[in-house]
Amino acid sequence: MKTDPRAVLLIQCPDRPGLVAAISSFLFAHGANITDLDQHSTDAEPGAYFMRLELQTGGLDVTLDRLRELFELQVARPYAMQWRLDLCSERKKVAVLVSRHDHALLELLWQFQRGDLAADLSLVISNHPDLRAAVEGFGVRFEHVPNDRSQRPQAEARMLELLADADVVVLARYMQIVSEDFAARFQNRLINIHHSFLPAFVGADPYRQAFERGVKIVGATAHYVTAELDAGPIIEQDVARVSHRHAVEDLKALGRDLERRVLARAVRWHCEDRVIVHGNKTVVFA
Amino acid sequence: MKTDPRAVLLIQCPDRPGLVAAISSFLFAHGANITDLDQHSTDAEPGAYFMRLELQTGGLDVTLDRLRELFELQVARPYAMQWRLDLCSERKKVAVLVSRHDHALLELLWQFQRGDLAADLSLVISNHPDLRAAVEGFGVRFEHVPNDRSQRPQAEARMLELLADADVVVLARYMQIVSEDFAARFQNRLINIHHSFLPAFVGADPYRQAFERGVKIVGATAHYVTAELDAGPIIEQDVARVSHRHAVEDLKALGRDLERRVLARAVRWHCEDRVIVHGNKTVVFA
Amino acid sequence: MKTDPRAVLLIQCPDRPGLVAAISSFLFAHGANITDLDQHSTDAEPGAYFMRLELQTGGLDVTLDRLRELFELQVARPYAMQWRLDLCSERKKVAVLVSRHDHALLELLWQFQRGDLAADLSLVISNHPDLRAAVEGFGVRFEHVPNDRSQRPQAEARMLELLADADVVVLARYMQIVSEDFAARFQNRLINIHHSFLPAFVGADPYRQAFERGVKIVGATAHYVTAELDAGPIIEQDVARVSHRHAVEDLKALGRDLERRVLARAVRWHCEDRVIVHGNKTVVFA
Amino acid sequence: MKTDPRAVLLIQCPDRPGLVAAISSFLFAHGANITDLDQHSTDAEPGAYFMRLELQTGGLDVTLDRLRELFELQVARPYAMQWRLDLCSERKKVAVLVSRHDHALLELLWQFQRGDLAADLSLVISNHPDLRAAVEGFGVRFEHVPNDRSQRPQAEARMLELLADADVVVLARYMQIVSEDFAARFQNRLINIHHSFLPAFVGADPYRQAFERGVKIVGATAHYVTAELDAGPIIEQDVARVSHRHAVEDLKALGRDLERRVLARAVRWHCEDRVIVHGNKTVVFA
Known part of the structure; x- marks a missing residue:
């Protein structure tokens, strides 16, 4: 009804x-x-x-x-x-893929629980078992699907089964590469949070890259995943000032706050049908 | 044509x-x-x-x-x-009232000169003669109209003559009170820059007030002038972080940068017909 | 050891x-x-x-x-x-007072759990029983102490017993006035989050006040509580841009994010001995 | 004295x-x-x-x-x-190199005139004659030294003569490459403003690059010039939010405001001896 x-x-x-x-x-x-x-x-x-x-x-x-x-x-x-x-009453089904970092996931679970996210967050898949209790505490299903370079095809096959119903899939600090096929299956429906101000610091360990470059501002970027790593359409970005006083660990701590806010905004906008992809860019009616 | x-x-x-x-x-x-x-x-x-x-x-x-x-x-x-x-080709005629602080005025003159302000900045009136050379250097007419509490009616009468053609009047740190009549003559066309984050620190010397309250953020507010001091519809605001290290003079220096940006945005939006006043609030289609 | x-x-x-x-x-x-x-x-x-x-x-x-x-x-x-x-190894004992809004509390519990808060969050007191399960889920003691105008003395007496060990008390959207005596007992150790950019919008329902004033920026303020409501030394503030599109409920949602970040920073700085109160202002070595 | x-x-x-x-x-x-x-x-x-x-x-x-x-x-x-x-009374001698864009230069001249820049801005060199009147209007010497790929050695030789006394050289949107020798002559004293959030969008036309990548935030970076283009120690950065509504020209207009603020801060900090270069990074005691 x-x-x-x-x-x-x-x-x-x-x-x-x-x-x-x-x-x-x-x-x-x-x-x-x-x-x-x-x-x-x-x-x-x-x-x-x-x-x-x-x-x-x-x-x-x-x-x-x-x-x-x-x-x-x-x-x-x-x-x-x-x-x-x-x-609007036909809420999108959101599934989240996560590894061990819980901050971006918890923000989504929290907003979902509070009713701030106009969607159904119905499934969390992780390549680690660690976050089961935290997720199930929110009344959300948790599935552990081991994944690494050696077993990617089987892992993705299993995930595709689990994700058969999902309208949107969110990579909330999921530390595995997804295959081109997987990305293509969820074209414009697969949202990643990258822990830098893209296109700066593509790839691994961006906070260390930022530290070593000596930037005075760090950022986070939510984007749709495409075949090319960290190069898909950007949905949202945000930044924070830093200085010489910030060690890499400080950047990571600051970044956690940025990542969860940026990803939560991107997911909310997607779920409220506020994002249109046009070429490799987005129009966001926020 | x-x-x-x-x-x-x-x-x-x-x-x-x-x-x-x-x-x-x-x-x-x-x-x-x-x-x-x-x-x-x-x-x-x-x-x-x-x-x-x-x-x-x-x-x-x-x-x-x-x-x-x-x-x-x-x-x-x-x-x-x-x-x-x-x-759009019928550009608004902008007149600026100013006292001795030149930063907000210069920003407007500069934007006007560069073509960033879709308006004709055709007249500057000041209660001090100091800024004549600076203004005339931009090819803009400068009129010195002395004004203070004792001669307000005469001063305003003279200004009203000069402003007969003006579509919008900008108080760019004009340190004199304008009368209710004057404000009413330019209803929703008289823009002031207040050097605080209104409604905090209404009245005189707001940077000193901010310093004494120990705020961690200072601001500036562009608003339409109404009969009630510093209480008219807000067009634009912006802020900057401060700390215990900022003395009153530092707040003023930071504030100069805020004031000119905030006022310039407000004037540009007004001149591009982006602002609608509704009650004591504005709708800004920026 | x-x-x-x-x-x-x-x-x-x-x-x-x-x-x-x-x-x-x-x-x-x-x-x-x-x-x-x-x-x-x-x-x-x-x-x-x-x-x-x-x-x-x-x-x-x-x-x-x-x-x-x-x-x-x-x-x-x-x-x-x-x-x-x-x-530094002698961590401060933090107690939190809260009513029904859980966002600021949860942020503190979360940071505490992750080890980002160099303190022991050992007790939550609420005048409502609603948040018991959420708090106890973090392994933190929860005490329900009913409180309102009619029973304030008894409620505060009971809380003072519970808070005998507390080094710092945090009002994380605690919707009851605390007495002057209570505030004095925790001088410079009682931190409140006010949901506006103080000194603008003192008192009740500040987001509605902000909406009605038509501000273009809203804020939140963490401060030490003194006898005078919302007038104690400010520790930290932050702001977010808003527009005519934001209804009161939107301001509240935005504000939740501001409140939890601002309060968490203030509590962390206090617990790391980074805040010195001087008169009605703070020096924050952040 | x-x-x-x-x-x-x-x-x-x-x-x-x-x-x-x-x-x-x-x-x-x-x-x-x-x-x-x-x-x-x-x-x-x-x-x-x-x-x-x-x-x-x-x-x-x-x-x-x-x-x-x-x-x-x-x-x-x-x-x-x-x-x-x-x-502090022995103020640094600042020389500015500029091409046709005047915004960053004017900000420096303006701050110098107002006394906000604790330095002597004594010389402006341009590879175009356009800005002579504007510069001389501030009472500052202007030298036109044509420069392009074909005549770089002669141009730099002439500039080195003119810059013999300079303590710091500022590239305020100087659209010519400087040679390694030139950069080495002014090691840690040659400040450039790059119109992007480095290390994103190195090289030419960064606003177009940013537009095409569809970023939601643009930036500007002030850095010391080294032999490697756009890779020297970063002194200061700042950013502004943008959206799909911003065309390339809008990004450039926004960027002008960023560039002048970022460059002015970097130059002021350098002139107040607040910047220490360490490896390819800076410590800024601002």
Whole structure:
């Protein structure tokens, strides 16, 4: 039973005059009241157009499925749109992959528990057994799937079974490489937190790299995972000032705070349908 | 002769279903292509609706004046809108009032000179003669109008003559109180920079107040001036971290940098028609 | 048995020439190696001097108690110092008072569990029973002490019994006023988190006050509690940008993140002997 | 005639017990009153020690030159120190190299004019004639020295003549590569502003690189120039949030503000003897 009549319409198409009129007139004609609207068009030629609408669906004159059919025929096709329309009450299923560092995971569990994350966090998979008690304490299923270079195919096969239902998979400091196939299976639905201000300090031990370069600011980056390591579309970043007084361990401690905040924001925005991937970049209607 | 075909439409009205459709359909029908759109509606009941549109007017099927007439009749009245539609090429005339501190004024002159401020900065009035050379060096008119408690009415009368043409008046560290009448003459067009994070430290010498309170962050606030001192609608604020190491003079030096940035942003947003005043608050489509 | 040979020496005295030489020569003569040193002197006349030293005590030629006696006689008295010298291994006992909001408390429990908080978080007292399971899940004692205006004396008497051992008491969104007597019992050891950028928005419901004032930045403030509400020495503050899009509930959600970070920093600094109170201000050697 | 009796002592040496006592006792014995002290020691083994002291020299019992001799013999040699002791009244001579972008240069000129920069900005050299009037308007000498790949040796030879007196050379958006020899001539005295958050986006057109990577934060970096492009010791960095709404031109405009603030801070700190270079990193006692 759905009690929340809100829906989100996400649109991506070539920019053309009349788009707003076509979309908003269609919705108004069918009783879908717009409560929030955000849009963006790129300066490039030919321009790309992006739109996010929040609708009240309580007054619809047709079913939601019928509205989707009509929208496809009357609006989406003429304007060559990629689009989707989802009820907010159909919450996304989030699964988290983690190794031993618990900070980013705990932040997600906590926000989920408090109701700050509009999604169902239903599964945590780890290549280590350590965090079982912490996860199960939140009433969330925990699965231990050992993984390393030697057993990656079997590990990923097992994880894919477990993730069959997942709408989005979050790498919350998961210290294993995922294969290209795995990444491709969750295209634009696989979110990683990298513990540096990308594209600086790609690869391993970025806090040590940052320490050795002597930067005065460190950062964290949440991004969609693609075949190329640490090079996928960036969703969110944040930074903190540091100085010569910060040893590597201090950077890691500061970084933990950055990582969990940045990842939590990225996951929340994804789950609220606020992120559109365009090439290797994102449009975030936050 | 206008070479820039862009215009901005600003709207404020009670929130009702169909607003976006009505506005966008009207514009599309007359060949006004929407290139940017931002909107906001308050959660309160009854809701208030705010919209800012950037339009290309090159393809209009009527004159801009006729478009305004038609919009008033067909869209604005039915929805009880307050609105205005202005060509970007009709730049606002900005006048600055200043005393002896030059930092906020110089930032504005600099941005104006570089073309970063989409407005005409055509007049600076000061109650001191000190800054004449600096201002005239930018090719901007400077008028010295002595002012203090004893001669306020005469001073303001003289300034009102000088400001007859001004679209917006900026108090860039103008150390004289302005009368209620003066403020009322420029309602929502008189911008002040207050050197604190309002509503903390209202009144005189806010950096000393901040020092004595021992705050760890100082700020600056740009706001529209109303009859009540330092209590008008806030346009923009920014802050900087401080510590026990900062003496009052250090806070002032840090504050100069905050003040000029905050004021420059507020003035730019106002001049680009990005600010709507609603009650004692602002909606800023930045 | 102490395994950590580090100690912290905190000093506060009138500023006079020769202070650094007197202190460092004394310590060197007794084999106390300085590993960190921070100092501050105020510009005011007569100046006040503050110093924080970290020492290695492994090479001392006398016991720590004897070092204290000699320091008092030979250095502290001649320079009229207030001072203390504590081993880092003697961790402070932290007790937390909380009502129903768990975010600030959980952050402290979490940092404590991870070892990021150099202190023993040994007791949580709440005027509501709700958080018992969450607290006990961390292996920390939870006591429910009902409290409201009508039963404050009894409640505080009971809490004082429970807090007999506490070195520092943290109000982590404790929604009851504490009496002047209670505050005086824990002078400079009672830390509160106020959910605004003090001194703006003193008192109840500061996020609503901030919303109504239309500020563009909200904040949180950790301070020592004194007899005057929300007016004690500020230890730490932080802020986040907001806009017209943020409803009161959004400010509260943002604020939760600010509150827990600001309070956790303040508690950590206090527990690491990094904060010296001077008048109504703090010197924080962070 | 010197009226400012303050001096700064900068020290760098291997970390050893007794350093603070040796230095402070020596100074106290000769009547040099310490008014500010900052120090740092690295965690690495063997540790490196850094110290910055501000002294009042009005009560010295010997001349400053004699104090230097005695310090070298009695303190610096036994502890293997690199050090220098300079009167604050002997202001550093700053020369600026610039091409056509004026923002970073103007900020320096402005701070110099206002007295916020404790140095003498005495010379601006440009490979373009455009900024002559702006520079001379501040009463500062301007020299046009054409420079490009084909005439670099002659250009640098001419600049070295002009810079014979300069204590520090600032590249304020100087769009020419400097030779290794030139960089070596001004080792740890040649400051560049790079318009990105290094080490991200090394090389040309970093704002375009940032735009194409889709970062959510852009930055600027002030660093000492070494033989390797954009890889020298970082003095200061700062950042600003951006989004999909920022085109390359918007990033450049935002960046101008970052660049001038970051460069101005780095130059001020250098001129106040607050920066010590250690390997490829800096210790900044700001």
